[in-house]
Amino acid sequence: MKSTFFSVQKSDSEYYKNIFSDSCYHIFLFEGIGKIVIDFTEYDFNGKIVLFSSPFQNIQILxxxxxxVETLSFHSDFYCIEFHKKEVACNGLLFNNIYLFPYIGLNKEVFDEISEYFLKIKKIDLHEDFSESILQSYLQLILAICSKEKNKMLSDKDLVNDDFKELKSFQNLVEKHFIAEKTLSFYADLLNITPNTLSKKIKSRFNKTPSQIIQERVILESKKQIHLTRKSFKEIALELNFSDEFYFSKYFKKHTGVSPTHFRKEAGISIVADLYK
Incomplete structure (x- = not known):
C-alpha cells in the first residue's frame, strides 16, 4: 500500500488559508469560528466541525x-466509496452532494470519538500484517458515525414548508434536465416564478446561485464519468451535451482547476468502472 493513499495529519489552519486541492478524499476535523470555502462558495462555521471533500475540490479554511486541523486523507485506490456503498452509504451524503452543506456540527462526545479514531489510525504500523484491513475498518467506522450524524441533522430540519417544497422541486428539475438545460430562466419558468425570486430562494438555502448549482451538477457528473467509467473524453463530452471534447475540457478545467486528463491520471479509474460499461 502506498503511504500517500491513506494518511492522518494535524496542521495549523494557516496551512489551509491558501486554496488546497488534490486527488484524495478528505475528512477535516477542527474546532473554532470562521469560514469554509468549498469551490468558491462560503460557509460560516462555529464550534466542533467535521468537513468532507472529494478529489480536486478547492478547499480553504479561514x-x-x-x-x-486534523485531516484524514484517502485515495480511491485505498478505499472506493462507490464500491463500498453497501457497507457505508456516504457517497451522496457526506461526499458528492451539491445540495447539502459539506460539513456537520458535532457535539463534544461525537467529536472526541472521531478524534480518538484518528489517533488510533496514527498509531498503526503500516508494515504490520493486516494493517490495511484495520485502517479500512477504522475509516468505515468514522464514515458510518458521520453518516448517522448527517442523517440526524437532516431529519431535524423542518422540511414541510412551502419554500422547501419549491426548492426540492428545483433540485428534482436540475437532476432531470441539467445535461440539456443550463439557464436559470428555464427552471424559473417551470416553477412559475421569476428568475430573481428563484435566485434569492436558492441563495438563501444553498449559499450559492442556481447557475452555480447547475454548473456543479455538470462537474459532478463529469467527475463520475471520468472516474467510474472507461469512456473516452469524446464520449463523455457527447453524453453531457458539449459540442466537442475540447470545450468540455476547457469547461472542466475552469471549474476544477485541472484538466480531465489530469483528473483521470491522479484520481484513477475506479475498480467499479466495468460495472458502468
Missing part, C-alpha cells in the same frame, strides 16, 4: 485565530 479563521481569525489559529486552530488545529
Amino acid at each position: 479563521s481569525d485565530h489559529s486552530i488545529g
Whole structure:
C-alpha cells in the first residue's frame, strides 16, 4: 500500500488559508469560528466541525485565530466509496452532494470519538500484517458515525414548508434536465416564478446561485464519468451535451482547476468502472 493513499495529519489552519486541492478524499476535523470555502462558495462555521471533500475540490479554511486541523486523507485506490456503498452509504451524503452543506456540527462526545479514531489510525504500523484491513475498518467506522450524524441533522430540519417544497422541486428539475438545460430562466419558468425570486430562494438555502448549482451538477457528473467509467473524453463530452471534447475540457478545467486528463491520471479509474460499461 502506498503511504500517500491513506494518511492522518494535524496542521495549523494557516496551512489551509491558501486554496488546497488534490486527488484524495478528505475528512477535516477542527474546532473554532470562521469560514469554509468549498469551490468558491462560503460557509460560516462555529464550534466542533467535521468537513468532507472529494478529489480536486478547492478547499480553504479561514479563521481569525489559529486552530488545529486534523485531516484524514484517502485515495480511491485505498478505499472506493462507490464500491463500498453497501457497507457505508456516504457517497451522496457526506461526499458528492451539491445540495447539502459539506460539513456537520458535532457535539463534544461525537467529536472526541472521531478524534480518538484518528489517533488510533496514527498509531498503526503500516508494515504490520493486516494493517490495511484495520485502517479500512477504522475509516468505515468514522464514515458510518458521520453518516448517522448527517442523517440526524437532516431529519431535524423542518422540511414541510412551502419554500422547501419549491426548492426540492428545483433540485428534482436540475437532476432531470441539467445535461440539456443550463439557464436559470428555464427552471424559473417551470416553477412559475421569476428568475430573481428563484435566485434569492436558492441563495438563501444553498449559499450559492442556481447557475452555480447547475454548473456543479455538470462537474459532478463529469467527475463520475471520468472516474467510474472507461469512456473516452469524446464520449463523455457527447453524453453531457458539449459540442466537442475540447470545450468540455476547457469547461472542466475552469471549474476544477485541472484538466480531465489530469483528473483521470491522479484520481484513477475506479475498480467499479466495468460495472458502468
